[in-house]
Amino acid sequence: MSKSPEILVKGHAHLGGKKLFEHLELRVKAGEWTALLGPSGSGKSTLLRLIAGLATAVEFDGQIQTDDAQSLMGRIGYMAQQDLLLEWAKISDNIILGSRLRGAANPSEKCDKIIRAVGLSDKADKLPSELSGGQRQRVALARTLLEDKPVILLDEPFSALDARTRADMQDLAASQLAGRTVLLVTHDPGEAVRLCQNIYLLQNEKLVKAQPLEPPFPKKLDDSKALALQAKLLIQIRAGA
Amino acid sequence: MNSAIRSGIAAMLGLIILWQIIVSLTGVPRFILPSPYLVGVSFIENRGLIFEHMLVTLTEVIFGLIIGIALGMITALQFEISPTAKFFLKPVLIFSQAIPVFALAPVLTLWLGYGMISKVTMAVLIIYFPVTSAFHDGLTRTPQGLLDLSKVMQAKPLRLLFLIKLPAAVPNLLSGIRLAAVYAPIGAVIGEWVGSSQGLGYLMLLANGRVKTDLMFAALFTLGFMSMSLYGLITIWIKLAFKRFDTP
Numbered sequence: 001m002s003k004s005p006e007i008l009v010k011g012h013a014h015l016g017g018k019k020l021f022e023h024l025e026l027r028v029k030a031g032e033w034t035a036l037l038g039p040s041g042s043g044k045s046t047l048l049r050l051i052a053g054l055a056t057a058v059e060f061d062g063q064i065q066t067d068d069a070q071s072l073m074g075r076i077g078y079m080a081q082q083d084l085l086l087e088w089a090k091i092s093d094n095i096i097l098g099s100r101l102r103g104a105a106n107p108s109e110k111c112d113k114i115i116r117a118v119g120l121s122d123k124a125d126k127l128p129s130e131l132s133g134g135q136r137q138r139v140a141l142a143r144t145l146l147e148d149k150p151v152i153l154l155d156e157p158f159s160a161l162d163a164r165t166r167a168d169m170q171d172l173a174a175s176q177l178a179g180r181t182v183l184l185v186t187h188d189p190g191e192a193v194r195l196c197q198n199i200y201l202l203q204n205e206k207l208v209k210a211q212p213l214e215p216p217f218p219k220k221l222d223d224s225k226a227l228a229l230q231a232k233l234l235i236q237i238r239a240g241a
Numbered sequence: 242m243n244s245a246i247r248s249g250i251a252a253m254l255g256l257i258i259l260w261q262i263i264v265s266l267t268g269v270p271r272f273i274l275p276s277p278y279l280v281g282v283s284f285i286e287n288r289g290l291i292f293e294h295m296l297v298t299l300t301e302v303i304f305g306l307i308i309g310i311a312l313g314m315i316t317a318l319q320f321e322i323s324p325t326a327k328f329f330l331k332p333v334l335i336f337s338q339a340i341p342v343f344a345l346a347p348v349l350t351l352w353l354g355y356g357m358i359s360k361v362t363m364a365v366l367i368i369y370f371p372v373t374s375a376f377h378d379g380l381t382r383t384p385q386g387l388l389d390l391s392k393v394m395q396a397k398p399l400r401l402l403f404l405i406k407l408p409a410a411v412p413n414l415l416s417g418i419r420l421a422a423v424y425a426p427i428g429a430v431i432g433e434w435v436g437s438s439q440g441l442g443y444l445m446l447l448a449n450g451r452v453k454t455d456l457m458f459a460a461l462f463t464l465g466f467m468s469m470s471l472y473g474l475i476t477i478w479i480k481l482a483f484k485r486f487d488t489p
Contacts, residue, residue: 049389052389052393053392053393054389054392054393073395074395076393077393078389078390078393078394080386080389080390082386084384084386084387084390086387086404086405086408087485087486088408088411088485088486089408097390097394097404098394100400100404101391101394101395101396101397101400101401101404101405102394102395102396102397102400103397103400127485129485147394153393
């Protein structure tokens with residue numbers, strides 16, 4: 001993996017004549033987790049898609065820069081809310097999808113190591129339909145890890161999981177993605193507080209930076225400071241609605 | 242037993258009984274509408290003849306299916322690979338559907354002769370469009386999430402097509418193939434009607450001309466049975482061979 005860059009997004013976005021956000025300045029710090037928190041429809045996923053270079057319905061007027069002045073193309077790993085597994089392909093083939101799509105060499109040794117790290121060694125030859133929701137999302141994480149990119153964009157990847165599996169996945173992701181520049185889009189203040197050193201709240205066309213907690217991360221589930229910040233953020237979100 | 246098969250058999254038996262009652266009550270002459278019993282007798286008496294002609298039609302249908310499905314798949318893939326090919330060929334393909342295949346049959350017989358080739362061509366023509374259309378529809382409807390993921394992963398276009406778009410379109414292709422299994426016998430029989438000396442279509446025309454209406458019905462039911470069996474076998478094959486896909 002190359003060095004993780006810092007990403008700076010500045011600008012305005014409109015959706016069919018309506019403002020989505022303006023005078024936005026989002027700084028995704030190098031090698032740290034940054035949360036982009038906000039209610040549904042606030043434009044947080046759009047912002048992530050803009051960084052990923054994916055198509056959006058908005059007109060964006062601004063810049064997306066990195067501190068090393070290099071393009072983000074080919075330096076991004078992406079996880080969405082759906083696991084996006086190929087139903088017809090074995091788990092191991094799903095995990096090495098990136099290199100297959102690029103026609104690169106088969107990274108089988110690295111793949112075995114990652115499958116073990118996410119606890120799916122016995123599932124490599126199964127089909128996705130034979131796995132539970134949590135296991136499927138682990139495969140998606142393994143697929144992202146194998147890509148070994150310095151920037152990771154997470155678009156509510158744990159929101160469809162049950163509470164226990166979600167907490168497990170948060171811990172796993174935090175340990176496996178440490179040291180990378182991670183942007184986590186979420187509507188869950190608890191998740192943002194547990195995992196992220198930097199928290200932004202996108203609401204009513206504005207981006208506000210919240211006062212984050214001190215490391216280490218992830219926070220324990222019963223961390224009193226984390227619970228207090230979670231409550232404070234939720235109150236802030238409700239007040240802005 | 243599968244409930245669809247059971248209801249099919251029950252409906253068939255009901256129709257045969259109704260048919261027998263109508264024939265008995267109205268006393269309609271046997272050259273207009275023979276009773277199911279007479280049709281059954283004719284079938285048994287002429288089983289060798291019917292079987293021989295069925296084999297001819299079945300061969301035409303199978304060749305038609307194989308060639309038609311292959312051409313349809315190649316065309317759909319070509320549309321997806323080359324926008325230019327799609328731009329020029331899609332209107333031609335749609336226009337070709339505006340001409341009824343019935344109208345083409347005499348010309349095909351004139352060009353390709355009375356043999357098997359003109360019948361196979363008819364079957365190919367009739368199934369080419371549904372297969373192309375269903376498969377191409379599937380190729381253009383890959384879930385957006387998968388396309389996003391491939392873009393972030395910097396997929397090469399042809400690898401994206403063969404690793405994601407094509408497998409994601411398999412359920413659509415299979416729907417097209419099942420439709421083709423129903424249409425192909427129609428093409429073959431139309432071809433036989435226009436000009437042939439073999440096949441169930443030919444046998445039906447021959448029996449009709451000689452007022453052997455019972456034989457005509459026997460041939461007609463054999464054709465129906467053959468088409469249904471083909472459809473059933475293809476459906477079973479799809480269910481077994483494509484389990485991991487979301488099959489129709």
